[in-house]
Amino acid sequence: MSSGQLRLNTATGEWVIYAPTRRKRPQELCQQTQQNPSISQACPFCDNGNYSEPVIFDLPHPSKSGWLTRVIPNKYPVLMPCGNTERISQGIYLSMQGYGKHEVVIESPDHDQTPGTMTVEEVAAIIETYHQRYLALMADPKTMMAIIFRNHKKEAGASQPHPHSQIIATSFVPRHRRWQEEEALRYFDRWHRCVYCDMLAYESEEGKRVIEENDSFVAFVPYAAQVPCEVWIMPKQHKADFGNISELEKADFAVIFQSILCRLYRKLDNPAYNYVINTASRYKGEEPQLHWYCQILPRLTTPAGFELGAGISINPSIPEEDAAFLRDD
């Protein structure tokens, strides 16, 4: 199977993924947008003993038979573990093979479950799965980053209703992440402190954007939230790499993550959202200027030409009011 291709935008330094398994002709994409066809096939994530791909990982149920979470390869991977990561120069352009890994984390055997109604134990199983797969994927020396994310509902890019998230391991660090790393380094070089630690201290002190906190984490609406009800869940202990999360932190993360997902579900009537675990790329895991956190982005607004062209977000909401809205019981 061909691994597809990555191409570098020479002007901006951004890699773009061309995934042959997701290949669509423009006409087909156009029809797809207009018709929104309903999916009538059997759920590929239900445990019908009929997976088209081998199971990578099972988190077994502690008391009865069966599993809590399961990890399988994505049937339509955007990157594949074949070929190599050599960069190929052609004129002014660079490309490489689409080397990487793309896994699906099936979050529950129950097709109708949804994170907003899961128990803390169920969310803890998902976090444990993220952690184990993250460590396994980063163990491949070709992996430069492992990106854990979830698309909730069709408006947020989900193609299947069965609860699942995804992990993509890439053989490159995107320019976008490097830009963020460079900004954090600039702050560190000026203040000799991690900007995220400073943010956390300030938010805890001020309190008005905090939704809740426990021994290890603070959940807050960031001061400059990009979208309404954006939430960051950040560990209190400075740690650049999600892979270094402790057992105690995993337990505390599950409690606060479950609570926030439940608040979003209840208060915004099960909204579409994306979340991503922002963590250091390879070689940056011990650096003092970076700090992992989970970023939740509800999809209540549509980004338009100004946002896409100028990279400026327009947020119709006020972070302090969003925090109060999500905090109040």
Place this chain on the structure above:
Amino acid sequence: MSSGQLRLNTATGEWVIYAPTRRKRPQELCQQTQQNPSISQACPFCDNGNYSEPVIFDLPHPSKSGWLTRVIPNKYPVLMPCGNTERISQGIYLSMQGYGKHEVVIESPDHDQTPGTMTVEEVAAIIETYHQRYLALMADPKTMMAIIFRNHKKEAGASQPHPHSQIIATSFVPRHRRWQEEEALRYFDRWHRCVYCDMLAYESEEGKRVIEENDSFVAFVPYAAQVPCEVWIMPKQHKADFGNISELEKADFAVIFQSILCRLYRKLDNPAYNYVINTASRYKGEEPQLHWYCQILPRLTTPAGFELGAGISINPSIPEEDAAFLRDD
């Protein structure tokens, strides 16, 4: 009237706009997404002598009475020309008043017109309007950038069907643009050439991603297109600032722009899209490493958590095939 607020994300250096005129509570946004209410009010852009805002600019019809294009202030501006651009420091954060201007370019008196079916003369009138308003907005020393963009259809963020585009003048340069300027400068410092000029020479030579060209412009699908059928229309003459477009270039731009919009309309069945004129920010207009161009982004795919979190685009299309598809008559 309050001018709203801009807030800086201290970690990433990105400014976010909080626009009081667009204010929605999260509950309202949530309902809006789910119900998609139909708009039943009278069109605010039709020439019913009943504008709520004063007309800023009219491009008169050359032969009969009336106008070809008209510019009015946006009734729900994201930035407003009141207050000042002083940065306000509070703890670790920076904010400022939402100073700026937000104009609507009504592209035609005809409510049912659409760019894909306009004549070259009609498109030329729009370009002339962009140019005149761009110069006028940049004449305000507080304007750091003027961003010209269009949202076509609801899926691309349009709220009104009457053909229109928008111009937002900001009192800051977004980090996103600075990042792009820095990449281009790095290329220039290495090669002592404009990366966009190099790209243009390479594309013209290779030909396979070119859709069409004329004396002054090339329209092509970029080598690392982010989305299916992305098109860049780039002037052959090196010029960082759209404000410096010549009369001849305006005429040639109208011809190629009309043709591309028409191709998209015909071949993708009037798709949703955004376009933006990427141009130098203030003080950069004469620099040798930047080059203005018009970027058209059809909205045939939905960005998901991986794109939002890692900033990596996944394109299911192949640029060479998109170019052939758009080129073939």
